[in-house]
Amino acid sequence: MSISDIEKLISLLADFGLGMLVGGGIIFLFIKFLIPSYLTEKAKNLATKEDIADITDKVESVKTDYAKILEEIRNNYQLKFAAIEREKNTKKEVYLEAVEAIVRSQNMITNFCNLNMLEQEITSCISNDAGKIARVQVVGESETVKAVTSFMAAVGTATLDLMLERSELMLRKNEIQIIENLRTRSQQEIDQYIALMKNLNLEGNSDLRLRETINNCFNYEQEQVTKYNLELDQLWLVQNSKHMEFTKHCMDTFFNVSSLLPSTVLSIRSELDLDIAPEDYISIFNENLEKGKEVFDDFINKVANKNA
Structure with missing residues (x-):
């Protein structure tokens, strides 16, 4: 409207x-x-x-x-967190085994001075532990991989050098063993001739030619024993001196290689969030290393004084 x-x-x-x-x-x-x-x-x-x-x-x-x-x-956060935890646990497992293997490789160096051990026995730990150490290449960060690689390279170099130097001692050791076996056999011959002479006396056997033959053989074996003893004395004199020098070299190498260990351990601890002040760890490590050197030097001096 x-x-x-x-x-x-x-x-x-x-x-x-x-x-x-x-x-x-x-x-x-x-x-x-x-x-x-x-x-x-x-x-x-x-x-x-x-x-x-x-x-x-x-x-x-x-x-x-x-x-x-x-x-x-x-959900994404939980998945990522779970993945991080799995990765950290995997790293922890790998690193704990790797550190044990690395320490065994480090201690292997000191075994070279034990001439009663075969080289295969000494170096077997490297073969057995190579896989455990190699796993670091897969899970480790660049700093850790570099530290482990440098350490194992030093171990490898030391192993080759010590094996070469040790070979001379092992050859002399084998020579000593051969001569000792010969001396033992001559001594056994002497013992047999003495037993024959006793039996001839008991039987009243007066066969002069037989007695003379036995006596000549006895004198020969006696001369052999005397010769073997002289050779052994000379060989042992050289062997003991060279062995002591080699033992010192082994321990010096061990301490030098050990000085590379802190960078490896600190890098692994950092990845696993196992915090420790680097200067504190290095101080503790170096203190123990110096104590080890002092103990070894004291041992060497006691051996040298005893043999003087």
């Missing part, structure tokens, strides 16, 4: 008198001001409820999406 229609309505009502005119005015005011205002407010309220519902749906959707994202992040 337009304004002109309403005015026509009021004009019509005026024909019916004043009372009708007043009533018409009220109706006009109601239609012009109250109804539009009511409809406008009603529309606003309806729009507001719809907006709120839409906003609520969006908020809930965002919350749901956020929860999914948060759960995914949590």
Whole structure:
């Protein structure tokens, strides 16, 4: 209904008198001001409820999406954390075995001065432990790999040098063994000739040629024993001196190679988060190393004084 229609309505009502005119005015005011205002407010309220519902749906959707994202992040974190823990446990297992193998390789150097051990026995630990040490190449970081490689290279170089020097001692040792066996056999022959002479005496055998033959053989074997003793004395004199020098060389090599160990241990401890101040560890290590040198030097001096 337009304004002109309403005015026509009021004009019509005026024909019916004043009372009708007043009533018409009220109706006009109601239609012009109250109804539009009511409809406008009603529309606003309806729009507001719809907006709120839409906003609520969006908020809930965002919350749901956020929860999914948060759960995914949590799962990814747990997977990454589990992977890190597995890697650390794997490293720990590898490094503990590797350090034990490295120490055995280090101690192997001192065994070279034991001439009663075969070279295969001495170097067997390197063959047996090579795989354990090689695993460091797979799981180790660059600093650890470099430290282990440098240490094992030093062990390898020392092994070759000591094996070459030891070969001279082993050849002399074998020569001594051969001569001692010959001396033992000559001594056994002497004992047999003495027994024959006793039997001849008991039997009253006076065969001079037989007695002379036995006596000549006895004298020969006696001369052989004397010769073997002289040779052995000379060989042992050289062997003991060279063996002492070689023992010193072995121990000096051991201490030199040992000085490379701290960098390996510190690098491994760092990867395993086993914190220790490097200067503290090196101080402890060097202190024990110096004590070892003092003990060995004291032992060498006691042996030298005893043989003087």
